[in-house]
Amino acid sequence: MPVTQDHSYVEDFAPGANVLPPRAWLDDDSAEIPLTGDWSFRLSASVADAPDDLKDPDTSGWDTIAVPGHWQLSGYGAPAYTNVVYPFPLEPPFVPTDNPTGDYVRTVTVPADWAGARVVLRFEGVDSRFAVHVNGELAGWSSGSRLPSEFDVTDLVAPGKEARIAVRVHQWSAGSYVEDQDMWWLSGIFREVNLLALRPGAPTDVFVHASYADGTGTLSVDSDVAGTVVVPELGLEFATGDEVTAAVEPWSAESPRLYDGVVRTEGGDVRLRIGFRTVAIADGVLTVNGNRVLFNGVNRHEFHPDRGRALTEQDMLDDVLLMKRAGINAVRTSHYPPHPHFLALCDEYGLYVIDECDLETHGFGYEPQPPKLPNPVMDPRFRDDLVARMARTVHRDKNHPSIIIWSLGNECGMGENLKAMYDLAKEIDPSRPVHYERDTEADFVDIYSRMYTDPAGCAEIGADSSLYRNLPFILCEYGHAMGNGPGGLLDYREVFDKYPRCQGGFIWEWIDHGLRTTIDGREVYAYGGDFGETIHDGNFVCDGLLFPDRTPSPGMLEYVKVIEPLRIVADGNGAVSIANRYEVLDTSRLTFTYVVEVEGSQVDAGELSVPAIAPGATATVSLPAVDASKPETWVTVTASLTAATAWAEAGHRIAWGQLRLDQPAGRPAPGSEVGSAPATNVVAGVDGIGFGVVKNARLDVWRAPIDNDAIPGVADAWREQGLHRVQHRIVSQGERDGAWEVVTRTAPPQLQWGLVSTWRWTPVDGGVVLDLDVVPEGRFPEVLPRLGVTFELPKVERVEWFGTGPNEAYVDTREAAAVGKYSATVAELQTPYVRPQENGHRIDTRWATLDGLRIEAVGGTLFGLTVRDWSTQALESATHTAELTPSDTTYVTLDIAQTGVGTAACGPALPDRDKLKTAPAHLTVKFFG
Structure with a gap:
């Protein structure tokens, strides 16, 4: 392809x-000079403004930028976020x-002993x-932002002398049309640059083929330079291109066994990390080494709140360790190949x-547009680029045993270019299946894939x-974590x-992409629009299981529980059933303990004797005799690592289950097994007067909309029904049958529906009992956001409670x-979502103390507890957490019930089971002041 000195390449389809042909990422003997660090830098507003001086630029007046x-x-321009457009x-x-x-320039001295090498x-x-x-000479140009590019500069440098490297980077190019991933638009040299010396006779590309069946590994290694393969631990030594067998331990995500090997040639060595595993599809099931895989996975963009996609090796290790400790076993590298070091960590840790x-x-839509504007996957002008991108992906990453599936890309509709990419991937590597979700009829893929299908739809396919x-x-x-x-x-x-x-799926996604910045003097995590973008998709970039600082969100903790590899549940009187969901591991490496608590106080604890449970098997284990005569007697069984692993310390919790013992067999109370769906069929609202320090008690039916309310328009419908601006009227009040009875009506302006509440405040020793009955009337809404009592207290510092915890929980996240x-503390009860919204609810609370007040x-009724230092209105109006400032008043809500949270921001609508249907409701609570 011709190399030109003008800028026509910016809009070239090639x-x-x-650029050198793609090859594997290798750990070899090539001499290497890292070019990370400071480069001279200059930013021009346009291609036309960029001076034509890169043959010999004078960088004395330039800035410095880190690579x-x-x-x-780094202070040049601003980030911008779009999801689709x-x-x-x-x-x-x-x-x-x-x-x-952007122009980047730096000099490097080429070592004298590189003479004779290909640079x-x-x-x-x-x-x-x-x-x-x-x-001063144009070496070449390239695109494919998340893919490597290599240039032979041997004839452009001289060993023993300085070489000046100048790189001109363009924010937009023809390649931008095929890089419309859901992420921040960020530019520059964001991964490493290295100058390499490839010695004559040294391998530059190898392909490891390592399969497994019935205890035997089969190994061959292709190399562009013939040599000898040595695997010392297996006693193997054989020629490249030959095939040998040996008794081996297989590689899997649960047991990531790797063998060190080396390809030796006269020109140098290539070090190998070999994992023996076979990926196969039979009878509709994908297996690794004959075992069905259940993907408890996540979609992972590369992201750091300060560095964007320029991750360090420590960032990558942090991600892998967090995943392993969470029980996550799979990663989809959405929507580009990750840094190769991340894949090496996946090999090592599993x-x-x-x-x-x-x-x-995505921005083209999924179907052909007007004839002159086809989607690039349908446009023959893009064919070479797309096929080359697939080749570059497969060749770079082909030696990683952790990679068990190739994916053609994401959300591109359908077109012949994709079929060409599939054919190329299978030609290079027929050992791995190929995925592509938008092949909706499974015409040429090896795996059928969908996004955000509801559970019923998944069951139909299964x-x-x-x-x-x-x-x-x-x-x-699936499971959009926004x-x-x-x-x-x-x-x-x-x-x-x-x-x-x-076979499971991949949560969207791993981490919130909030960029750390300062707005109005406050440090915040920014999202779309915070940098003045005229076109943006708001906080849709913050939809991860981790907050931007890699702190787990409540959604992450929920996912950890749902996917845990052991299921521990009640199995008749005095026993638990332990089901092993691992693919290949038994439970011999785990220690099982139990704790018995009565009303939250420990009365017994010890270790359980549990036999080694094989993968896929279930065992029933008797519990020690427990006095279950006292109310709220619970036993919690925990499985923890007996010894440290590469990814966690001894004692790390792998799974747990909780059982209530003081309930008659077969008649558990709601919430008696953590995770069971509560049988709530309530709804309504409340309003009233105060008691002691309790001020402004009122019926509350509104919550600060969560993203799953706001984006699909659910909150808009609630607003149309006036739920966000209800008013309260006292219908009557007075003493009746020894109680102070207040009847109120809670209703929105103009609309002809309301909630009639009867509040009965009955004095008791040291306090008062509130009996609240709520009855809807008129053409009331079918669903309420919440139904509860909100009141105000003088500032509260600390809350103690007996109920569910320690983190927030809702009807469908419990x-x-x-x-x-x-x-x-009250501050600790808040969840710092990047965009403020309803949070901090503790479902099924039995009692709570707020400084001097006990509720x-x-x-037998339970309530949901929410305690904040700001009102719902303040929470709803804030755009970033830092805007929420504690006041001298603490706001407390005791919910009869609240609508679930779901995933409707990008997923199926909330099922009826988890909606708070408007109906008569009741709450009885006792206040001690």
């Missing part, structure tokens, strides 16, 4: 010019004239298109990987082998357990909530 990094996070007109291959262009300049990732000049090509064209060629079925995205959520995850797990063909006695549920 993937690059003078790897993004220029928008392109921030420029759709007219491929053209891009705006205002195309920010290669390697870029691991540059966004979006760049041209390279070495000593994570199944769907490695996705650097491709998404039950009917005639659908979609009986391919294995996964949800490549804001308060995701809810209803247990429903999916039950489907995955029931139907072998339904799997991770254990019944116990807890204590926290108890009476008559």
Whole structure:
């Protein structure tokens, strides 16, 4: 391909010019000079403004910028976030004239002993298109932002002398049309740059083929330079290209056994990390080494709140360790190949990987547009680039045993270019299946995939082998973890357990992409629009299981509980059933303990004797004799690591289950097993007067909309029904039958419906009992956000409670909530979602003390507890958590019930079971002051 000195390459459909063929990422003997660190930098507003001086630029007046990094996070320009839409007109291959262009320059001395070597300049990732000049000569240009590019610069440098490297990077290019992934638009050299010396006679590309069956591993290694393969631990020594067998331990995510090997040639060595495993599909089930895989996975963008996609090795290790400790066993690399070091960590620690090509064209839509504007996957002009992207993905990553599936890309509709990519992937590597979700009829993929299908839809696919060629079925995205959520995850797990063909899925997504910045003097995590973008998708970029600082969200804790590898439940009187959900591990490495508590206070504890339970097997284990005559007697059984592993310390909790012992067999009370769906069929509202320090008690039917309320329009419908602005009227009040009785009506302006509440305040020793009855009247809404009593207290510092905890829980996010006695400050009760919204609810509370005030549920009723230092109105109006300032008043809500949280921001609507249907309701609580 011709290499030109002008900028026509910016709008060229080709993937690059003078770029070396793709090859595997290798740990070899090549001499290497890292070019990370400070580079001279200059940013021009457009290509036209960029001076034509890269042959010999005078950088004395330039700035300095760190590589790897993004220029928008280094003080040049601003980040911008869009999910689907392109921030420029759709007219491929053209891009705006205002195309920010960054010039990077640095010098490096080429060692004298590199004489005779082929000198290669390697870029691991540059966004979006760049041209390279070495000593004033154009070496070539490339695109494919999340893919490596190599240039042979042997003839452009001289060993023993300095070489000046100048890189011109363009924010927009023809390649931007196929990189419309749901993430921040960030530019620059964001992965490492290295200068390499490839010695004559040294391998530059190898392909490890290591399969497993019935205790035997089969190994061959292809190399572009013939040599000898040595695997000392197995006693193997054989020629490249030959095939040998040996007794081996297989590699899997649960037991990631790796063998060190080396390819030895006269020119140098290549070190190998070999994992023996076979991926196969039979009878609609994907297996690894013959074992069905259940993907308890996450979608992972590369992200750091300060560095964007320029991750450090420690960032990558942090992600892997968090995943392993959580019981996550799989990663989809949405929507591009990750840094190669991350894949090496997946090999070592054990994570199944769907490695996705650097491709998404979501902004074009899924079907052909007007004839002159086809989606790039349908446009023959993009064919070479897309096929090259797939080749670059497969070749770079082909030696990682953790990768068990290739993915063509994400949300591109359908087109012949995708079929060409599939064919190429299978030609290079027929050992792995290929995934692509938008092949909705499974015409050429090896796995059938969907996004956000509800559990019932998943069950239909699992039950009917005639659908979609009986391919294995996964949800490549589900459980959208935006804001308060995701809810209803247990429903999916039950489907995955029931139907072998339904092989799990990948939560969207791993981490909130909030960029740390300062707004109005406050440090916040920014989202779309916070940098002045005119086109953006708001906080839709914050939809992860982790907050931007990698702190687990309540949604993460819920997912951990749902996917835990052991299921511990009641099994008759005085026994527990322990089901082992592991693929290959038994339970011999785990220690089982129990704790018995009465009303939250420990009365007994010890270790359980549990036999080694084989994968897929279940055992019933008797519990020690327990006096279950006292109310609220609970036993919690925990399985923990007996010894430390590479990813967790001894004692790390793997799974747990909680059982209530003081209930008659077969008649558990709501919430008697953590995770059971409560039988709530209540709804209504409340209003009233105060008691002692309790001020402004009123019926509350509104919550600060969560993302799953706001984005699908549920909150808008609630507003149309006036739920956000109800008013309260005292109908009557006076003494009646020894109580002070107040009747109120709670209703919105103009509309002809209301909630009539009867509040009976009965004095008792040291306090008062509130009996509240709520009855709806008129054409009331079918569903309420919440139904409870909100009141105000003088500022409260600490809350103790007996109920579910320690973290927030709602009707459809209660799997991770254990019944116990807890204590926290009011600040600790808040969940800092990047966009403030309803949070902090503790479902099924029995009693709570707020400094000097104690509140108890009476008559077997339970309440949901929320305590804040700001009002719901303040919470709703805030755009970032830092805007919420504690006041001298504490706001307390005792909920009769609250609508579930679901995943409707990007997923199915909330099921009726989890909606708070308007109906007569009752609450009895006792206040001690």
